[in-house]
Amino acid sequence: MNSSISAVGRYFSAVLVAVILLSGCSGMRPYPNTLEKNLVIQTEADSGSIFSKVSAAVDIFSVTADCQTEYLGTVDLKGPSVKVGIPPDQLSYMVFVFSNSSFLGSSQSTISHETLLEARRGHNYDISVNYIDDIYNVAINEKDPRNPDGRKIAVRDISACKAL
Amino acid sequence: MKKTFACWTVSAGLAAVMTGCGTMPQTADEFRKAVPGAMTAKVETFEVDRPFSDVAATFKEKGPECLNKTVTTTSTTPGQYGPVVSTYTVTYKPTVRVTGGKAELHVQQHSDNTVKVYQEPEGGYFLLVADAYPVNENRTRIDLYCPSIGQKVLIKAVKGWGTGENVGCPDLTQ
Numbered sequence: 001m002n003s004s005i006s007a008v009g010r011y012f013s014a015v016l017v018a019v020i021l022l023s024g025c026s027g028m029r030p031y032p033n034t035l036e037k038n039l040v041i042q043t044e045a046d047s048g049s050i051f052s053k054v055s056a057a058v059d060i061f062s063v064t065a066d067c068q069t070e071y072l073g074t075v076d077l078k079g080p081s082v083k084v085g086i087p088p089d090q091l092s093y094m095v096f097v098f099s100n101s102s103f104l105g106s107s108q109s110t111i112s113h114e115t116l117l118e119a120r121r122g123h124n125y126d127i128s129v130n131y132i133d134d135i136y137n138v139a140i141n142e143k144d145p146r147n148p149d150g151r152k153i154a155v156r157d158i159s160a161c162k163a164l
Numbered sequence: 165m166k167k168t169f170a171c172w173t174v175s176a177g178l179a180a181v182m183t184g185c186g187t188m189p190q191t192a193d194e195f196r197k198a199v200p201g202a203m204t205a206k207v208e209t210f211e212v213d214r215p216f217s218d219v220a221a222t223f224k225e226k227g228p229e230c231l232n233k234t235v236t237t238t239s240t241t242p243g244q245y246g247p248v249v250s251t252y253t254v255t256y257k258p259t260v261r262v263t264g265g266k267a268e269l270h271v272q273q274h275s276d277n278t279v280k281v282y283q284e285p286e287g288g289y290f291l292l293v294a295d296a297y298p299v300n301e302n303r304t305r306i307d308l309y310c311p312s313i314g315q316k317v318l319i320k321a322v323k324g325w326g327t328g329e330n331v332g333c334p335d336l337t338q
Binding site: 109110137 | 229232233235237238240320331332335
């Protein structure tokens with residue numbers, strides 16, 4: 001019994017070490033998502049073909065005063081709705097990544113859609129992420145209790161940071 | 165795989181367009197003149213129930229947002245001695261010009277993976293030109309100069325920007 005537990009323990013330890021090493025090697029890590037949730041990301045992804053599959057994720061970066069970005073982590077956009085918390089009153093850089101993999105010919109491609117976002121304190125944001133039949137769209141709406149329709153947030157490239 | 169084939173086809177098609185003229189279009193105007201009657205390019209004209217100002221605004225918003233991109237596609241195919249990995253990188257350059265009575269969208273593409281038989285204009289070979297004109301207060305005509313083979317996703321997206329029914333971005337890797 002003791003030897004079985006020991007063997008199981010060694011097995012899980014090996015798996016854990018492998019996961020840590022692989023995560024470090026790939027450079028990608030899960031976004032901690034420990035802050036108060038101020039984003040609701042609703043995702044719809046359909047490649048339009050039975051021979052391929054598309055998945056979506058968002059890489060989240062903090063932005064320094066001199067417009068340098070620091071990778072914080074990645075949120076897999078699995079499921080129709082995901083809640084995320086980003087720092088309020090600070091610039092964040094969000095890179096929505098669509099990965100398309102074909103079952104025939106083993107091809108894989110990714111295309112990304114980037115935007116700066118400063119989440120105002122006390123406000124919540126609805127983000128609609130769609131990929132349908134090779135056409136994708138990311139729409140950000142700031143919810144405002146005084147305005148039922150909210151306010152559309154325009155996509156801003158990282159180069160816009162210097163103008164802020 | 166299909167993207168690589170499409171890109172090679174476009175490049176070959178554009179070369180075919182220009183064979184008669186002996187040169188590659190260096191400007192959008194030259195591209196417009198070269199496309200009619202070309203083997204692998206076409207002019208498509210359609211009208212949309214949208215004011216010209218709305219169509220122009222969509223071109224101005226979506227052109228840079230969706231087409232200022234460098235995309236890399238990687239495919240793995242079986243080879244005689246093992247898997248063969250191919251990587252194809254294309255840089256797109258959109259240009260939008262709006263005057264009182266015309267809105268233009270130019271799309272150029274540059275790739276380091278193609279053999280350049282003809283002189284490449286700055287920004288890359290012209291891939292698509294869309295010209296929008298007001299017909300009346302609520303209607304706009306669009307002339308679309310584009311490849312007749314490949315680039316279906318890009319063409320679908322630009323048409324969507326014209327009609328306003330689908331204003332997303334094309335997955336340029338497809």
